[in-house]
Amino acid sequence: MTNTTQRPRTPNRKRSSTQTNRETLVATRERARNYRSRARSADLMGILCWVSVAVSIALYLAYSGASQFTDPGGMVTAVGIVTGLAGTDLILLMLVLAARIPWIDHTVGQDRAIALHRRLGKPALYLILAHAVLLTIGYSISDGTNVIAETISFFGLGSDMILGYVGLGLLVLVVITSVITVRRHFAYEAWHLIHLLSYVAVLVALPHQLSIGGVLADGTLQRVYWIALYVAAFGSILVFRFAVPLVRTFRHRLRVEHIETIAPGVFSIRLHGSDLRRLGAEGGQYAIWRFWSWRTWWHAHPISFSAMPTDRTIRLTVRELGRGTTRISRLRAGTFVSIEGPYGIFVDQARTAPYLSVIAAGIGVTPIRAMLEHAHLRPGEATILLRGTDQSEAYLWHEIGQIAQNTSASAFSMLGPRPRHVSTWMSAHALEHGITLESTFPHLHDSDLFICGPTAWADEVVADARDAGLPEHRIHIERFDS
Amino acid sequence: MRKRAIAASIVSSSVVVLVGWQIGTHTQAAESSATLAIPAPTPSSRASASPSATPAPLATPAPPATSTTAPAPSPNAPATTNTFTGSVASTRYGNVQVQITVSGGKISDVTALQLTNDDSRSAQISNRAAPILRQEVLAAQSANVDSVSGATYTSDGYLKSLQSALDQAGL
Numbered sequence: 001m002t003n004t005t006q007r008p009r010t011p012n013r014k015r016s017s018t019q020t021n022r023e024t025l026v027a028t029r030e031r032a033r034n035y036r037s038r039a040r041s042a043d044l045m046g047i048l049c050w051v052s053v054a055v056s057i058a059l060y061l062a063y064s065g066a067s068q069f070t071d072p073g074g075m076v077t078a079v080g081i082v083t084g085l086a087g088t089d090l091i092l093l094m095l096v097l098a099a100r101i102p103w104i105d106h107t108v109g110q111d112r113a114i115a116l117h118r119r120l121g122k123p124a125l126y127l128i129l130a131h132a133v134l135l136t137i138g139y140s141i142s143d144g145t146n147v148i149a150e151t152i153s154f155f156g157l158g159s160d161m162i163l164g165y166v167g168l169g170l171l172v173l174v175v176i177t178s179v180i181t182v183r184r185h186f187a188y189e190a191w192h193l194i195h196l197l198s199y200v201a202v203l204v205a206l207p208h209q210l211s212i213g214g215v216l217a218d219g220t221l222q223r224v225y226w227i228a229l230y231v232a233a234f235g236s237i238l239v240f241r242f243a244v245p246l247v248r249t250f251r252h253r254l255r256v257e258h259i260e261t262i263a264p265g266v267f268s269i270r271l272h273g274s275d276l277r278r279l280g281a282e283g284g285q286y287a288i289w290r291f292w293s294w295r296t297w298w299h300a301h302p303i304s305f306s307a308m309p310t311d312r313t314i315r316l317t318v319r320e321l322g323r324g325t326t327r328i329s330r331l332r333a334g335t336f337v338s339i340e341g342p343y344g345i346f347v348d349q350a351r352t353a354p355y356l357s358v359i360a361a362g363i364g365v366t367p368i369r370a371m372l373e374h375a376h377l378r379p380g381e382a383t384i385l386l387r388g389t390d391q392s393e394a395y396l397w398h399e400i401g402q403i404a405q406n407t408s409a410s411a412f413s414m415l416g417p418r419p420r421h422v423s424t425w426m427s428a429h430a431l432e433h434g435i436t437l438e439s440t441f442p443h444l445h446d447s448d449l450f451i452c453g454p455t456a457w458a459d460e461v462v463a464d465a466r467d468a469g470l471p472e473h474r475i476h477i478e479r480f481d482s
Numbered sequence: 483m484r485k486r487a488i489a490a491s492i493v494s495s496s497v498v499v500l501v502g503w504q505i506g507t508h509t510q511a512a513e514s515s516a517t518l519a520i521p522a523p524t525p526s527s528r529a530s531a532s533p534s535a536t537p538a539p540l541a542t543p544a545p546p547a548t549s550t551t552a553p554a555p556s557p558n559a560p561a562t563t564n565t566f567t568g569s570v571a572s573t574r575y576g577n578v579q580v581q582i583t584v585s586g587g588k589i590s591d592v593t594a595l596q597l598t599n600d601d602s603r604s605a606q607i608s609n610r611a612a613p614i615l616r617q618e619v620l621a622a623q624s625a626n627v628d629s630v631s632g633a634t635y636t637s638d639g640y641l642k643s644l645q646s647a648l649d650q651a652g653l
Binding site: 042043046047049050051053054055057058059060061062063064065067071073139142143144153156157158160161211212213214217218 | 484486487488490491492494495496498499501502503505506507508509510511574575600601602603604606607610631632
């Protein structure tokens with residue numbers, strides 16, 4: 001059963017069309033400028049990543065020249081040292097990517113930064129393993145001993161080497177527990193605790209880097225650069241993951257004010273705090289919340305703002321997914337709340353086209369709701385499609401309908417289950433009636449498409465959008481269950 | 483934009499690596515010309531394939547010549563034992579300095595006062611090389627010995643310092 005209702009366009013035609021066109025032109029130009037500057041920043045980030053790896057190789061070459069490549073032992077040793085430097089550089093990059101640096105979040109979004117962080121994990125581990133293996137072989141060739149004797153002699157090099165082995169062991173543990181099939185067996189918190197050991201792994205590996213080989217010897221520029229790299233990586237973690245959230249938490253003093261069930265298994269939390277405009281939250285962003293009650297403090301939740309924060313209140317809307325979220329629904333008023341964020345580029349500011357197409361399903365309406373509230377929309381600029389299996393998923397829809405009415409946007413809903421044997425984001429009924437993305441969104445090719453909903457569903461929408469020829473930078477997606 | 487970024491990454495990374503290589507070869511050239519100033523162990527014709535196992539047997543042909551001259555001064559000064567300290571030879575892995583003990587016109591001992599030890603690995607290498615070099619020098623009674631493979635810098639520095647000690651001793 002498809003319930004396709006077009007909201008009445010409010011007669012807001014008092015403005016002359018030329019006025020509207022000028023506004024559109026100005027907005028479009030500004031968006032194009034924003035997009036170009038973001039794309040440049042993204043390019044710069046990519047270049048910096050590659051160059052940092054190149055620098056780690058250059059560090060060694062500047063030290064050795066061609067002298068190490070003359071005999072087999074020296075050659076293996078040289079490659080072993082380079083893999084160690086490059087691997088460590090990748091790990092430090094991974095720390096930077098996970099540090100939630102505002103520049104990175106504004107440029108590509110924290111989700112893409114974390115995706116890159118994940119992709120670097122295995123290469124980094126392989127490089128570090130190659131470093132250990134190759135150096136043992138290279139040294140044993142040069143010393144004319146065997147690999148086992150060489151390994152034993154490594155322990156004679158002092159505690160730095162032992163720490164190096166400890167770092168290696170921890171690194172292996174961290175990467176193995178992060179491989180998806182293994183990670184499933186751990187609770188998120190247990191996994192995260194193990195994951196934090198990577199900080200220890202990188203730190204305990206430092207002494208042997210500085211004392212065993214000559215590349216980073218005392219008084220060299222290489223040593224200065226390397227230590228600066230360590231300071232930058234750990235500094236950004238310290239500042240953006242610990243200091244900034246701490247300062248914000250104690251500045252705004254957020255407390256739970258009221259929790260209200262708005263649909264079966266869905267509830268809105270109203271938080272009360274002070275000076276909340278200083279958070280600078282944009283509609284569509286999320287933050288990572290921790291509710292400091294006995295049973296919930298150990299669990300951090302990434303939750304979107306479901307309305308624009310006022311100076312004193314914040315509203316979040318949550319669907320019960322597991323025990324953790326159920327416990328939140330029973331929080332008492334007055335519970336202290338800490339905040340990390342706001343993060344995300346699922347915002348009006350990230351748009352690049354003159355029109356706006358929005359599609360949301362289930363709990364995915366929350367950031368959409370806030371984003372639409374925050375956006376300055378011309379009459380008729382936005383087209384909104386809300387998707388749900390049945391009426392129980394229609395929460396917040398009336399609020400979105402209200403915004404649509406105020407901005408003369410077209411809002412549609414599509415209710416009904418998906419067809420059984422076809423993979424599509426649409427309802428069986430809509431599919432039968434030949435509805436497509438393009439028929440739903442008349443300005444699709446002149447608009448940014450904002451998609452928010454369950455991952456599998458959202459992927460279907462993205463696939464359709466790509467098929468329709470929408471360029472990548474106009475597809476904005478926020479996934480809700482990863 | 484993306485393609486440009488990839489191109490820029492490749493170009494700038496290559497430049498960085500090349501600059502590193504250039505710096506490395508230049509400093510290498512500067513350093514090796516300094517170390518080459520020593521009386522290098524060039525005349526040896528044999529291949530130094532196995533360094534640690536048998537340095538002595540092949541070096542023995544040389545000592546007989548020296549030892550035949552040795553008995554001559556020995557009657558006058560059988561008990562005179564002098565030590566001579568060589569100059570400090572600096573290598574990229576650290577300084578090397580040796581001291582020789584001369585008794586009866588013969589090198590009776592070589593002691594390393596300093597060995598390359600800028601980093602743990604260098605120290606490990608020089609600790610391995612020093613006893614071999616000492617053996618070779620005592621057998622050859624000169625600085626004219628092979629350098630230990632895998633410890634080229636240590637050997638060069640060691641023999642350079644040794645030669646200056648030998649010069650002082652007038653051997």
